[in-house]
Amino acid sequence: MIDIQSVTKRYGGKAVVDAVSFSVPEGSIAVLVGTSGSGKTTLLRMINQLVSQDEGAILIGGEDTRGIPGHELRRRIGYAIQGHGLFPHRTVAENIATVPRLLKWERSRIDAKVAELLTLFQLDPALYADRYPHQLSGGQQQRVGVARALAAEPKILLMDEPFGALDPVLRGTAQDELLAIQKRFGTTIVIVTHDINEAFHLGDTIAVMDKGKLLQYGHPIDLLKTPATPFVEGLVGTFDRPFRLLSLGTIASVVEPGDAPGEPIGIDKTQQEALAALMWAGAQVLPVTAEDGAKLGRVRLETLLGQAIRPQ
Amino acid sequence: MLMAAIVLAATLFLPFVVVKPNRILQGQGRSLAESLAPWAGTALTLALLLVALSLIFRLPTGVKLVITMVSLAATILALGGAAHAQLPPGNSYARVSPGSGFWLLLFGLSLATIDVIARLKPSPQFRLLLLLIAAIVIGGIFASGILSEISVIKEYSNRSDAFWAEMRRHVTLALGSMCLAFVLGVPIGVLCNRVKWLRASALNTLNILQTVPSIALFGLLILPLGWIAANIPGASAIGIAGIGVAPAFVALVLYSLLPVVANTVAGLENVPREANDAARGAGMTDMQRLVSIEFPLTFPSLLAAVRIVLIQNIGMATIAALIGGGGMGVFVFQGLGQSAMDLVLLGALPTVAMSFIAAIILGALVDFSTSPGTEARSA
Ligand SMILES: Nc1ncnc2c1ncn2[C@@H]1O[C@H](COP(=O)(O)OP(=O)(O)OP(=O)(O)O)[C@@H](O)[C@H]1O
Ligand SMILES: [Mg+2]
Numbered sequence: 001m002i003d004i005q006s007v008t009k010r011y012g013g014k015a016v017v018d019a020v021s022f023s024v025p026e027g028s029i030a031v032l033v034g035t036s037g038s039g040k041t042t043l044l045r046m047i048n049q050l051v052s053q054d055e056g057a058i059l060i061g062g063e064d065t066r067g068i069p070g071h072e073l074r075r076r077i078g079y080a081i082q083g084h085g086l087f088p089h090r091t092v093a094e095n096i097a098t099v100p101r102l103l104k105w106e107r108s109r110i111d112a113k114v115a116e117l118l119t120l121f122q123l124d125p126a127l128y129a130d131r132y133p134h135q136l137s138g139g140q141q142q143r144v145g146v147a148r149a150l151a152a153e154p155k156i157l158l159m160d161e162p163f164g165a166l167d168p169v170l171r172g173t174a175q176d177e178l179l180a181i182q183k184r185f186g187t188t189i190v191i192v193t194h195d196i197n198e199a200f201h202l203g204d205t206i207a208v209m210d211k212g213k214l215l216q217y218g219h220p221i222d223l224l225k226t227p228a229t230p231f232v233e234g235l236v237g238t239f240d241r242p243f244r245l246l247s248l249g250t251i252a253s254v255v256e257p258g259d260a261p262g263e264p265i266g267i268d269k270t271q272q273e274a275l276a277a278l279m280w281a282g283a284q285v286l287p288v289t290a291e292d293g294a295k296l297g298r299v300r301l302e303t304l305l306g307q308a309i310r311p312q
Numbered sequence: 313m314l315m316a317a318i319v320l321a322a323t324l325f326l327p328f329v330v331v332k333p334n335r336i337l338q339g340q341g342r343s344l345a346e347s348l349a350p351w352a353g354t355a356l357t358l359a360l361l362l363v364a365l366s367l368i369f370r371l372p373t374g375v376k377l378v379i380t381m382v383s384l385a386a387t388i389l390a391l392g393g394a395a396h397a398q399l400p401p402g403n404s405y406a407r408v409s410p411g412s413g414f415w416l417l418l419f420g421l422s423l424a425t426i427d428v429i430a431r432l433k434p435s436p437q438f439r440l441l442l443l444l445i446a447a448i449v450i451g452g453i454f455a456s457g458i459l460s461e462i463s464v465i466k467e468y469s470n471r472s473d474a475f476w477a478e479m480r481r482h483v484t485l486a487l488g489s490m491c492l493a494f495v496l497g498v499p500i501g502v503l504c505n506r507v508k509w510l511r512a513s514a515l516n517t518l519n520i521l522q523t524v525p526s527i528a529l530f531g532l533l534i535l536p537l538g539w540i541a542a543n544i545p546g547a548s549a550i551g552i553a554g555i556g557v558a559p560a561f562v563a564l565v566l567y568s569l570l571p572v573v574a575n576t577v578a579g580l581e582n583v584p585r586e587a588n589d590a591a592r593g594a595g596m597t598d599m600q601r602l603v604s605i606e607f608p609l610t611f612p613s614l615l616a617a618v619r620i621v622l623i624q625n626i627g628m629a630t631i632a633a634l635i636g637g638g639g640m641g642v643f644v645f646q647g648l649g650q651s652a653m654d655l656v657l658l659g660a661l662p663t664v665a666m667s668f669i670a671a672i673i674l675g676a677l678v679d680f681s682t683s684p685g686t687e688a689r690s691a
Contacts, residue, residue: 050592075595085590089608098594148594 001026001188002047002156007056009042017043018212019056024205027186031199033235034209040192041082043209044158047190048077060156075102078152082160082192084145086133092118092144093129099152117147120177122170138165143174150181157182159191163198175201196235200244208232220248225311242308247272249307251299255288260298264289267296275304318420319364323357326413329394332463334405341411347394356390359383360417367424373431380425385449387417392458399461407463409654436676443672463654464661467643475643479662481557482639485632486625486666489561493568493621498614500569501576502602511577518570526563526628530635533559560637564628568621575620579613580606612681619674626667630659 002024009017017039024030032040045051047058049070058065065073078099086095093114100110118125121143133141142165149157163171175198182189193199199206200220207217208231216228224245227233236244249271264287265274278286278301285300327341344360345353363383366376395408410418429442459465468475504511524532537559541548552558583606591601633641640659647655 048593050589071592071595071597073595074593079590079593081586081590081593083586085584085586085593087587087590087605088584098591098596102595102600145590148590 001061002030002190003057003059003062004043004047005057005059007043007046007053007058009039009046009051010054016212017046017053020209020212020214021056022205022207022214022217024188024190026188027182028204029182029189029191029202030205030207031203032190032192032207032209033194033196033199034215035211036194038209039212040209041160044160044190044192047156047158048074048079050074050079075099075152076154076156078149078154078157078159080146080149080157080159080162084133084138084141086141086145086148088133091130091132092123092136093125095133095144096148096151098148099154103152105152113151114147117150120181121147121174139167139170142166143170146174146178153185155185155187157187157189157191159189161192161194164194171195171198178202196237200247208235221245221311224248241310243272243275245311246270246275246304246308251288254303254307255297255299256303258298259295260285260287262286264295265299266291271304271307274299275301275308278304316364316367318416318423319360319367321416323360323364323413323417326416327411328413328417329391329398330409330411331398332407332409334407339407339409341413342394342398344390344394344413348390348397349393352390352393356386359386363421373428376428377425377432380421380428381446384418384421384425385453387414387421388450388453389458391462392453392460395459395461407466407654408461409463436679439672440676443669447669464657467652467654467658475658478639478642478659481637482626482629482641482663483666485557485561485564485629485637485639486622489564489629490568490618490621490625492561493565493572494614494618496565497569497572497617498576501573501580504573504577505580515570515574515577518573521566522570526567526631527634529563529566530559530631533562534635537562556636557632557638559635560629560632560639564625564632567628568625571617571620571624572614575613575617576610579610582613583609612678615674615678615681619671619678622670622674623667626663626670630663 004020004022006019006021007017008015008019016037020039020043022030032043034040042051046053047060047065049065049068052066060073060077086092087098090098093111096114096117097110100113105113114129115125118128123140123143128136128140128144133144136144142162146159146162149159149162163174166174178189179202181187189202191202193202203220205218206220206223208215208223208228210231216223216232223232223236224241227236247270251265251267251269251271251274254271254274255267260283262281262283262285263277265277267288267290269277274286278284278299283301285298287298288296290296323344326343328344329347330339330341332339345357347353348356360383363379366379371379391410391414398408399406429439432438434442453459454465460469500514504514521529534555537552538555541553541558587605587609588601591605596604629637629639630641630644632639633645640663643659644656645659647653647657647659
């Protein structure tokens, strides 16, 4: 869907994005991580041509982005800017309606969409729709910024640290909402974050950048299994690697027939959560149930520990 | 304290009105107590002494406001009364003019009123309401004919047609030049914001222009405009000439350009970078971004420019009369020429009043436009 082909951007002779190539398959989430100033924002903004690259090409659905008028390209791509970037003179509802208005949607459709998004991000429309941005908290502003990026149901979504100002609980729900939306619309998402947990939670693929260079791009497991450089190894965390690995696997792959006493674990949980439940219960084995409560089998501590061993 | 002293001195020691045998000769001063009927004069003098005292003591500001406003009205009414009382019956040459005491009283009381109003920290609505009340009261006093015997008003009734014609011309000059300055200045400001190297040179040029004395600028414009009128067909048909309205208008526009351009540039610069970024990211064209994001956020700054320019132009349009541009300056310069102070006042007082009204209305509008919603919370 998004093909980035050895793209370079220089500011004052210095390459802040240096010959970066990777591609994001349709309907998947790519996460950009890296140190501050490593060029993540610049790379993201080249995808929607807010910044034009000095070398290389970016293809979207096979089409070179430079062949599309900038404003038309950007109406098709949702962009949640770093910080919130809300328009201070427009209400929350008007802010969210920005792109639908540019696309000349019907009034009723816009209103419905605004209400839907506000509710989705846990902002009561009756309370917040007519407020101005300065009457919101930082976290609320950020959610409105994300809602604005989602408003026109874009096929592609670029998000620059969209949940940085949210508390851990809200951040968790916002991430889940994003995943739900992504599933529903099959959106292709590129998201920048400093939160490595968020990267592992959301990413189908992760791109690690440092000083303008792409150090590694691949499935989260690849980053754990074969970190390309010590920098990547340090970034994914040496000491909690095994837990991260478990967080990427589902219980479905380790469940075995049989029964066990104790508090059952849901089949939709990750292996990390199963391990935590076993450790907390002091049990060797716990039952696994489906969402409707039906017994599916059991999971053993030993099996999980086997899953956390460095992959070969 | 100062205001109280002014009121006291004005009431007791200075002539309230000046009675002159005709409009040009020197007159004789009369104090407030002398100039009215004995009982009224004494009563008013005492009342004003009380007012002066009340300014020194602590009273609720609301009460003070009523006191000062009523005293202002009373002072103006007394002036009318004094004129009626002092004028020899049947003598149509004699004139009664406000004396230094009256002016000082007016000044002191106005100062006190403004001071009290400022202390009330009034909302924009309240200030507009006060203005409306003042306009109605003053308009009523004029309409009632109480002041009809005052020299300035006599000058007015002798030439009321000319007065209103020049007033119209004055307002047209001031407002018209302001409009043109915005039509030209805002695009220049936008251009300066977009093209960085242009900004310094444009602002410097306008700055230099601003320092040229107005008379000199009027003079400097006579040559090129005269040349245009003479050499470009049709130019003189639309009113372009070396002297008259054209150079006055052009000069006013030139003076207005600096505040307009500077405020446009400053306003655009204050638009949060993220807002501009988000607008581009949302797929707005440059024009859409300018109209729906940048201009609304620049509006308070533009309104401030309107205030500056309007007040500046109302004052400066007075000088237009020097080169035949008309306006209230006509009376001022005629009056100076004939050393008839009343005629000078006939031109000057309305100009001051107009500036004052413009300042209050626009000040209120500026406050409206910066109330919640338009102000950004700095991140
Ligand atoms: N318009 C610009 N002009 C000059 N230099 C720029 C410009 N934009 C970015 N840079 C530089 O490019 C480098 C990369 O910036 P970028 O914003 O892409 O970093 P980032 O990875 O997003 O950092 P952060 O995590 O802090 O947001 C930085 O050194 C920055 O100073
Ligand atoms: Mg960034």
